[in-house]
Amino acid sequence: MNKINIGLCGLGTVGTGVVKILREHQEELFHQTGCSLEVKKILVNNIEKERELQIAEDVLTTDVTDIVNDDSIDVVIEVMGGLKSAYELVGEALKNGKHVVTANKDMLAEYGSEIFHLASKHNRDIFYEASVAGGIPIIRTLKEGLIADRINQLMGIVNGTTNYILTKMDEEERQFDDVLKEAQELGFAEADPSADIDGLDAARKIALMSTLSFSMPIDLKDVDVKGIRNIELEDLKLAKQLGYTMKLLGFANRHNGRVEVSVEPVLLQSDHPLTSVKNEYNAVYVYSDAVGETMFYGPGAGSLPTASAVVSDLIGVVKNISLGTTGKSYVKPLYEKELQTDEEMFGKYFFRLEVDDIAGTFLEITNIYTNADISFAKISQVPDQSKGTAEIILVTHQASKAKIHSVIQQITDLPAVRNLKSVYRVEEGE
Ligand SMILES: NC(=O)c1ccc[n+]([C@@H]2O[C@H](COP(=O)([O-])OP(=O)(O)OC[C@H]3O[C@@H](n4cnc5c(N)ncnc54)[C@H](OP(=O)(O)O)[C@@H]3O)[C@@H](O)[C@H]2O)c1
Structure with missing residues (x-):
């Protein structure tokens, strides 16, 4: 094998970055793989x-059939986005018989199990490093770097x-709407920002x-999701005063083999390493038995960072092809899904209440917590x-989610x- 033909689906932000990296890093990529990587076809709308790049007309x-039905194409790179059309193309x-590299987390969240099943059935590789945290190699870290750990x-x-x-x-002590508008103008937020802010x-x-x-099949519907749409500046100021x-x-946590998965605005103690992750940067903090605490930090999006992750996946596929080990990239989860109940999920919680300033109110409120067996780490009344x-x-100190809901x-x-x-x-x- 001295040449790998690629069908690139999408020539937008990420696709353009992929072509640039393949062109500019040609020598190093050849050195790593021992073969030339040629973009044979590019699917666009x-x-x-x-286009920013010069692309030969043919x-x-x-x-799409120019790619999926072309027997000479070995690897399809899907960086066009979308749900059903992307799923059908990848399927x-x-x-x-093509291997697939994708950056499409929307499609994986919706059709992941079907796609992984198809890849195994047809003995093909499916890689998706760029779908999470753009340029940070977190998928490979979880699949390989920390594989010996728990x-x-x-x-x-x-x-x-x-x-x-x-x-x-x-x-900058600015209101949510004001910053969102600026983020949209700068291209950090979509015109419809719901998927991000919710x-x-x-x-x-x-x-x-x-x-x-956790080697457990966790779906989107298993994630308890809260966004930041209703966050007030006052919340951030008060939180800051408390450190x-x-x-x-x-957030994902496993305890006694049972798992809790959520997305929510969380108040982190200000010396936690994740609080140093600012602006559009991403980071993932991992707690594991053997290694302890590790943090992976970097750009979560952008043309070249994301394209770098895509091309690394491509190199992974090419190496598997040359070693004859394709079709093993997907490993079926070891465990059946076991989700924690609200009684099993524990956390500390910040409450902010506006109350009538009359005698007895404070006591009435604290009694509710005391009766639920929840004690306080901090409390103030202004x-x-x-x-x-x-x-x-x-x-509060640690309390179960069930008790917090009741309070x-x-x-x-x-x-x-x-x-x-x-x-x-x-x-x-x-
Ligand atoms: N942008 C990032 O930083 C980033 C980071 C991580 C993951 N991702 C993921 O990467 C994927 C691509 O994102 P992007 O930002 O590069 O998107 P984009 O800039 O909107 O580019 C999409 C490309 O795909 C083509 N396309 C879209 N739908 C098509 C269809 N149905 N048939 C044929 N061509 C189609 C478009 O063609 P035209 O050029 O003709 O319009 C365009 O070239 C998405 O899944 C996204 O979630 C992006």
């Missing part, structure tokens, strides 16, 4: 579109848009990472005489409570 196509490619917890800042928004709100994008990534970390920084975290109200801020219900039912403004999980490290 609009063939007339002006290479561009709008016809056809695998059935027709991972018990993951915390990831895996969405650049929301990290950018929270960083700017925190550092936590869905991070949920897709934490589902993929927890499946690998916390807010981050949207993908009256606002102009409104006749007081703001109560409290941070929330009882507090909301109290006539003296005008508004339960916010409740956040708190992470202080071990």
Whole structure:
């Protein structure tokens, strides 16, 4: 084998980066693989579109069959995005004997099990490093680097848009809407930012990472998702006064063989390494039995960082082809899915309440926690005489999610409570 033919599907941000890396790193890639890597066809939507790169006319196509039905194409790189069309393309490619590299976490979250099954059935490789945290090689780390260890917890800042928004709100004391608008103008946020700010994008990534970390089939629907749409600047300011920084975290934890997976805004103690991850950067913090704590940090998106992950996957496929070991990239999870119940999930929580400033209210509220066996790490009450109200801020010690839900219900039912403004999980490290 002295040449590998590639069918590249998509020539946008990532696809353009892939072509650049293949061209500019040609010598090193040849040295690593012992063969030349040729982009034979590129699938796009609009063939007339002006492109940043010079591409030979007969290479561009709008016809997917030019790629999936071309017997000379060995590897399909899917960097076009979308759900059903991408799934159908990848499915056809695998059935027709091609290996696949994809950056598409949306498709994997929706159709991952079908795709992995097809790859195994047809003895083909499927790699997806770029689908989580762009340029950070976290998938390979979980599949290979830490494979001998047992991972018990993951915390990831895996969405650049929301990290950018929270960083700017925190550092420049600006409101959510204002920063979101700026992020859209700078191209860090989509015109429709819902998938990012409502936590869905991070949920897709934490589902993929927890499946690998715990060797358990975790789906998107298993992830408890809360986004940052309703975060107020005041929440961040109060959190800061208490020594916390807010981050949207993908969180996955295994205890006694049972797993909890969530995406939510979390208050991290300000000396936690993840609080140093700012703006559009990503990081994944891993707790494992043997190695202990490790953190993987870098750009979570962008043309060349993401393309670098895609081309690394391509090299992995090519090496497998030359060793005759393709079709083993997907390993079926060892364990059946076991999710923790609300009684089994424990955390510390921050509460912010606006209450009538009348005698007995504070006691009424603290009694609810005491009766639920929840004690306090921090508590403060600040009256606002102009409104006749007081703001109560409290941070609990460890309590089960079930008890926290019950407390929330009882507090909301109290006539003296005008508004339960916010409740956040708190992470202080071990
Ligand atoms: N951008 C990042 O930093 C990043 C990071 C990690 C993962 N990803 C993932 O990588 C994938 C690609 O993202 P991107 O930012 O490169 O997207 P993009 O800039 O919008 O580019 C998409 C490309 O695919 C082509 N395309 C889209 N739908 C098509 C269809 N149905 N048939 C044929 N061609 C089609 C487009 O053609 P035209 O050029 O003719 O419009 C374009 O070239 C997505 O799954 C994304 O989630 C992106």
